[in-house]
Amino acid sequence: MAVALAKPASRGSRAGRGRAGTAMSGWARPLLLLLAGACGLALLGYGVYFDRRRRNAPDFQRKLRQKRRKEREKAKEHDAELCKMKNIGRVQEFFLQEVQLGEHWLSRGDHKKSVEHLTNAISVCAQPRQLLQVLHNTLPPQVFEMLMRRIPYAKQRLQAALNEQDCAEDEKE
Numbered sequence: 001m002a003v004a005l006a007k008p009a010s011r012g013s014r015a016g017r018g019r020a021g022t023a024m025s026g027w028a029r030p031l032l033l034l035l036a037g038a039c040g041l042a043l044l045g046y047g048v049y050f051d052r053r054r055r056n057a058p059d060f061q062r063k064l065r066q067k068r069r070k071e072r073e074k075a076k077e078h079d080a081e082l083c084k085m086k087n088i089g090r091v092q093e094f095f096l097q098e099v100q101l102g103e104h105w106l107s108r109g110d111h112k113k114s115v116e117h118l119t120n121a122i123s124v125c126a127q128p129r130q131l132l133q134v135l136h137n138t139l140p141p142q143v144f145e146m147l148m149r150r151i152p153y154a155k156q157r158l159q160a161a162l163n164e165q166d167c168a169e170d171e172k173e
Helices: 028-055 060-083 088-108 111-124 128-138 141-172
Strands: none
Touching (some): 111 128
């Protein structure tokens, strides 16, 4: 006497669920891909159109030159300020000022300006490793990474400014 036992349908099987169990019908997936591609193309076209409009604006080149001129003037002023750092008291004052400005811009959410001032402070700091350890513990990770990437450039600028100062003093003598 052999009794045939029927195997019950498992929960995950599609048996008995019909077409309602499928995630998407055959035409929905290609339609969604086509729609996503069209949206991407529209976004790209939007960007190209407005970039072209911006570049062809009559005052674009003039504004760009003014912006670059202001940035160069700021850099020259900063380099001139670095050149004045013969006095240790002046260096300490500059260090504190840059740390305060870095904290100020960080509290306002302007990470780029904050990093700029903090790198200036690190470049004149007598114990930069200890300062970096403190900043590592207090700054958000992405800001600290920006800071670490910028330190070599700040040190190069400081060294160049100090070398210029030495050359200018040699010419005066």
